[in-house]
Amino acid sequence: MSLAVEALGEAALRLELPPCLEPRAVLERLRSLAGVRDVVVAERHAAVTFDPLGPLPKLEGIFDGQWAVGTERAARLHTVSVRYDGPDLERVAAFAKATVEEVVRLHEERVYTVRVVGFLPGFAYLGEVDPRIAAPRLETPRVRVPAGAVGIAGSRTGIYPFVSPGGWNLIGTAIDFAPFDAESGAVFRLGDQVRFVRG
């Protein structure tokens, strides 16, 4: 399998991920390579960073054959209580041609997988959202989304860890939950699973 690898500046390489690879396995595989300092796994690409004064990581054939790696941390299942009181519930209901109650039910009945960790510290893109409620992001993002806001943008749902600008449809507020911790970092990691429960 020949990988498309390109320079991302002089201290990083970006590669296109072959389809159907499990993101957590990709992260661990890339982190295990000699010379790799850090890794970002996004929807269809990953990047590895390295010391520009050191050897370049070798990426040829890394996803060929048997390459399962041990993982540092077992995948976790998180349950987050949500108060479904977001300002965009009606908007998502209109998109779904359904009631707000049905939107809530469709959001909370799935178990989501962490697909990408990025954008903000601890921000996890969770998938897959039920297509009926997969409303596209707002045309004009809000200047200020409160910390703990639960949102939907297309097939992804997630929790804003801090006050920030944001374009997702806000459907609720996470209760007693912070996606980012100053001591241990991001709470949701690639491959973890998340359920929402109305609280």
Next chain:
Amino acid sequence: MADRALQIMQAVGPAWIQDGGREGLLHQGIPPGGALVPELLAQANRAIGNRWDAPAIELYGSLDVMASGGAVRLSVGGEVHFLRAGERLQIPASGTERVRYLAAGGGFDVPIRLGARGTLPVASLGGYEGRALGGGDRLALAEDEDGPDERLPSLETGSRLRFVPGPDSARFDPLARERLSSEPFRIDLSSNRVGTRLEGPPLPRLDSDAGISMPMVRGAIQVPAAGLPIVLGPDHPTTGGYPLIGVVIRADQGLLASLQPGTTVRFAPVEAEDARSIWREHAARWGLVPALR
């Protein structure tokens, strides 16, 4: 020497603790952070014998400080001051520099958060209580190791900012790549630690959608649909949907960030391999060796 501290009497404009940054956490959505202009951090620190990346105050405006609990050696940029306990130093706003660093002998003793002591404002993480400094704040100082002082060179302005082209070059009209390498751009007022916005001729793209999230790094030149580029800074989002026409080389990232809004800049493409050689020389000249962790 117990209890030496620097008391903040007043801060006008942002001022926060920054150090060399926290590399290696992109996979948790945490950007590398660190000083907006590492070379100037090094200059301030080395002038009083600190490690180049000791925690210092990244200062955008004016600051009024007082030494407390003992004598304190300070450097503002390369300019050294000696304050006896109770003595004050008033640093007026600079008319010419976008940012300056105030270093104290020993460095500021703030808690380590996720491997480093700098401030990540969006997460209210690190530095002094995760926030900008204000009157009444008392910054403890670490032991002054009294290392040899070193005068570092000034940043050389006026030369082109170099970038490694790609990785999304194919998503741009060839005119875009020509423009980036030949036209002048102006630094926009809205620039900050997240990114430097540029005004100038738009860089036309071949598609207009925001697209899927892709990995991002400091220096990445992202181009939204309207065509005005943004160069990502130390507190950049670790993923983003805008295509990248290039990545500013490390040796020029601090230089770009040091320029005041309104300054005109020009860019020039270089190969990644050449950028690595440039960095080798630049890092040696400035002593920007990564701290052993």
